[in-house]
Amino acid sequence: MRFLLNWIVTSLAVSVAAFIVPGIVPFGPMDAWICFAFTGLFLGIVNWLVKPLVTLISLPVTIMTLGIFQLVVNSFMLELAGWLSVNLLGAGIAIEGFWSAFFGGIIVSIMCSILGVVTKD
Template sequence: MRFLLNWLLTSIAIAIATFIVPGIAPFGPGEAWVSFMFVGLFLGFVNSLVKPIITAISLPVTIITLGIFQLVINSFMLELASWLSINILGAGISIASFGSAFIGAIIVSIMYAILNGVVEE
């Protein structure tokens, strides 16, 4: 049940980021919410499988930058989830540049935290 809730909250956060950041747009046939759900699903998988490995490898850089490099890692995870969802399922979000992914990852993180706080109350 918790997985489904996290998937829904992540998808909503991605939808909000898509409407705020100019370089991110839904991609693929069908409704936009399907694209958000696919990317949310893949972002959950990427964050649980790939992100811990990348975080461990980049730990020295993260320590030197006092944690700021974690934002770059989050950006790459969003781009990877978008790429996977488009190439495997045919729908997702298209990200125009790394700057769009960077701002999008920040907004997704903030929106997810807010939504999770609202649901937990």
């Protein structure tokens, strides 16, 4: 049940980021909400499997930048989730460049934090 709630929250956060950031658009032959759902699913999987390893590898840079580099890691995770959803399922989000992924990652992180507090058990 918790996985389903996290998936919904992440999908909503991705849809808000796509609405706010001009370089993030739904991509694929399906409706936009399905594209956001696929990307939210892959973002949850990527954050569970890949992000801890990338965070550990980038720990020296994160310490040197006082945590600011974690924003770059978040943008990379969003870009990877969008790429995986488009290439594996045929629908997801398309991100135009680094700055779109950077600001989209910030918005997704903020929205997931806010929605996570609201939906806490």
